[in-house]
Amino acid sequence: MFCYTPKVTLGDYVPKQTSLEDKFGGLPWGLPPERWPLCGECGEPLTFLAQFSSHPQRFSLGKEGRVLFLFSCQDDCSTFDREAGANAVVIVDRDDLVAGLTAAPPSFDESLMLAEARVVEWVQYEEPLPDEEKWKCYDRKAWAENEQALNRQIVHRTKLGGFPSWIHRVHSHPQGYFFAGQYLTGPDDFVQSEEIVNATDENNILRYLLRGIENGIGYLFINPDAVEPKGELIVDYY
Numbered sequence: 233m234f235c236y237t238p239k240v241t242l243g244d245y246v247p248k249q250t251s252l253e254d255k256f257g258g259l260p261w262g263l264p265p266e267r268w269p270l271c272g273e274c275g276e277p278l279t280f281l282a283q284f285s286s287h288p289q290r291f292s293l294g295k296e297g298r299v300l301f302l303f304s305c306q307d308d309c310s311t312f313d314r315e316a317g318a319n320a321v322v323i324v325d326r327d328d329l330v331a332g333l334t335a336a337p338p339s340f341d342e343s344l345m346l347a348e349a350r351v352v353e354w355v356q357y358e359e360p361l362p363d364e365e366k367w368k369c370y371d372r373k374a375w376a377e378n379e380q381a382l383n384r385q386i387v388h389r390t391k392l393g394g395f396p397s398w399i400h401r402v403h404s405h406p407q408g409y410f411f412a413g414q415y416l417t418g419p420d421d422f423v424q425s426e427e428i429v430n431a432t433d434e435n436n437i438l439r440y441l442l443r444g445i446e447n448g449i450g451y452l453f454i455n456p457d458a459v460e461p462k463g464e465l466i467v468d469y470y
């Protein structure tokens with residue numbers, strides 16, 4: 233099975249966004265403003281983490297042109313608890329996208345906004361785990377018994393597709409959902425663009441990339457229903 237890790241560059245290094253792109257941080261592109269989610273726990277607007285367009289190989293959302301937006305609370309709420317509403321996954325059909333960047337709700341604390349990193353390429357990696365072994369990644373007992381062997385075949389970075397790198401426990405997912413990717417924000421968890429690699433201001437770069445999900449992994453599950461697509465993000469911390 234293949235997975236896809238984003239090669240990113242910082243928004244500061246490229247011209248301003250003029251069309252739909254896969255990206256991390258900054259402001260979302262195309263999100264209807266009324267769909268910016270609030271935290272189920274503290275009630276504040278969530279922080280925008282990333283957006284990805286549906287793609288037949290790496291990220292199928294069940295309908296061409298759909299875009300998925302990921303949000304999480306950066307205010308110590310229970311992002312590890314799928315019931316708490318401290319994360320949100322918003323999936324928008326192409327016809328419902330709006331033009332341009334979406335401003336955050338007025339009550340959003342701008343200091344919680346993440347720096348923008350834009351995806352310039354998706355780099356394909358192979359995860360050689362055979363199809364018949366796949367179930368072991370989603371079974372608590374089988375995972376516990378085979379963790380080391382399974383982990384050797386899994387890419388432990390930010391990615392779409394592939395198999396999850398569990399850090400504490402296996403998360404089951406409701407029927408109709410599949411594991412669609414995972415999100416980490418250490419500097420080694422992305423493929424870095426030449427601009428980033430060559431940048432002299434290393435502290436600044438790390439400050440940008442190390443935010444979002446620090447010391448943890450966000451697991452993304454999607455139900456690509458034709459009429460009512462849904463998603464779930466669960467974040468575990470080390």
Ligand SMILES: [Zn+2]
Pocket residue numbers: 271272273274275276305306307308309318
């Ligand atoms: Zn919150």
